[in-house]
Amino acid sequence: MSKSVLITGAGMGLGLETALYLAQRGFTVYASVPEAAHRDLVMTRAAEQGVTLHVPRLDVTDEASIRETVGTILAETGHVYGVVHNAGISLRGYFEDCEEEEIRRVMEVNFFGTLAVTRAVLPSMRQAGQGRLIFISSIGGRIASMARTAYCASKFAIEGFAESLMQEVAPLGLHVSIIEPAIIRTERWTVHRGIARRALDPDSPYREWFQRQEELADVLVRTSPTKPMHVARVVYRALTARRPRLRYMVGWRAKSVLLLRRLLPGELFERFYFGEAMRRVAGSSS
Ligand SMILES: NC(=O)c1ccc[n+]([C@@H]2O[C@H](COP(=O)([O-])OP(=O)(O)OC[C@H]3O[C@@H](n4cnc5c(N)ncnc54)[C@H](OP(=O)(O)O)[C@@H]3O)[C@@H](O)[C@H]2O)c1
Structure with a gap:
């Protein structure tokens, strides 16, 4: 019987690409969407590729929708083999320009939403003695960058949560993997860019720096060699490897920066890497 996987x-973006990739390789995929209105688009993409996707409505901040979807998967397939915690939102802007409510929303979706979905699937995975929990974090969950305080904080939180959870559930036969992609061109960089309401306010003391930061981000997005398919492949690996890794980095840029951080003494890395980032944006690092 084919294994069922829930993707949030x-x-x-990355979620849809992963859903199609897994369905092509024999998984029963529940490609959940927060708005029922998006269902048709997903079904159309699935039909174009000749695969079947189940498309339940699941908003990670709406517990009833989580319960209903997990209940449906259990009723239809008898198990939830894997979960890909992919849903996430961005918030771009310097900290002082980010409102409390905007920051809380990022934590609600990226952190508490992920916890809620985990809580919903764990009992059945535990009883089955198998299951794979895959968390789509980010390079921003390992190395933070300016104008993304809330986003990076939410991804750092996910990294800590998942690393801790791994130690709790590994003795039960469950696997946890954290996936850390570099920048990838998706809707995240257009319709979902998540620019804070005050970030471009002419009165903001950070406006100019933020604009420069955005221009630099655009260059990185435009020139990024990493594609959604690379994430899909790594998710597949984490779902099928006999011994999946705790962490997978995706994209050579993410790998090189993390390697640099591992090799250089802390202070040197901070001076070199963060110093260069600050110089490019603010013209000076102190
Ligand atoms: N693209 C990158 O450069 C990059 C790099 C590193 C990590 N990541 C991470 O990869 C994941 C996917 O990113 P992406 O680039 O594919 O972004 P995306 O194109 O913006 O897609 C994000 C998806 O999350 C959904 N979503 C938002 N709020 C939700 C909620 N409350 N409940 C359920 N779903 C919700 C969105 O649905 P709606 O359209 O209906 O809002 C959308 O389908 C995110 O966790 C992101 O942080 C992305």
């Missing part, structure tokens, strides 16, 4: 936020 699968209406576009």
